Amino acid sequence: MSTGRVVEGIDPVTFDQRAASLDPARSQPAPDNAARVVRIPTEALVYEMRDDAGRLEMVVLPIEGLGLWGTLYGFIALDGDVRTVRGLTFYEHKETPGLGGEVDNPRWKALWTGRLAFDDDLTPAIGVVKGPAGSVTEAPYGVDGLSGATITSRGVTNLLRFWLGPDGLGPYLTRLRGEGVSN
Numbered sequence: 001m002s003t004g005r006v007v008e009g010i011d012p013v014t015f016d017q018r019a020a021s022l023d024p025a026r027s028q029p030a031p032d033n034a035a036r037v038v039r040i041p042t043e044a045l046v047y048e049m050r051d052d053a054g055r056l057e058m059v060v061l062p063i064e065g066l067g068l069w070g071t072l073y074g075f076i077a078l079d080g081d082v083r084t085v086r087g088l089t090f091y092e093h094k095e096t097p098g099l100g101g102e103v104d105n106p107r108w109k110a111l112w113t114g115r116l117a118f119d120d121d122l123t124p125a126i127g128v129v130k131g132p133a134g135s136v137t138e139a140p141y142g143v144d145g146l147s148g149a150t151i152t153s154r155g156v157t158n159l160l161r162f163w164l165g166p167d168g169l170g171p172y173l174t175r176l177r178g179e180g181v182s183n
């Protein structure tokens, strides 16, 4: 996590990032953060999809952070430019069905595709706005807020900013961009 380099000697099939985050030998305390991430694992499991020439087509990153009722766990996928969002999904959360649980609504999830996770300075900029955001052109960094679920919406913004930022996967993403990104 701190160098962004690929680690040899860890089997990605059996590596459990959530267990690592709880293990003092394999994690560090996180600096104070709005996503309420408590510990950062020394190593993280990411997925790089490449074409036959080895060019990056997509990278899938683990994300987690506090909603209203508990931690949301999921993934964000970025295109080969390491900037454009391909998709966002949560595989585990405790939010209320019909309110924060609307993070699972396919129509809401579809709003993420094509938005930009980072601004021109490569600072994490993507987030959930209050109310409707508009099209990708109108709101490149914003996704519609979930009605009646401001706390969950804010939680999603906070966790994305954390994991895409310097205390999260920022060093890895910087290294990935440095190897030459594809569009």
Ligand SMILES: Cc1cc2nc3c(=O)[nH]c(=O)nc-3n(C[C@H](O)[C@H](O)[C@H](O)COP(=O)(O)O)c2cc1C
Residues within 6 Å of the ligand: 068, 069, 094, 095, 096, 097, 099, 100, 101, 146, 147, 148, 149, 150, 151, 152, 153
């Ligand atoms: C039973 C119950 C379940 C709720 N579940 C959620 C939730 O999952 N996520 C959330 O952000 N707010 C939830 N809320 C609402 C929050 O308490 C708060 O009112 C809301 O986030 C404000 O959002 P709004 O400004 O869009 O109305 C719930 C409220 C009640 C009474």
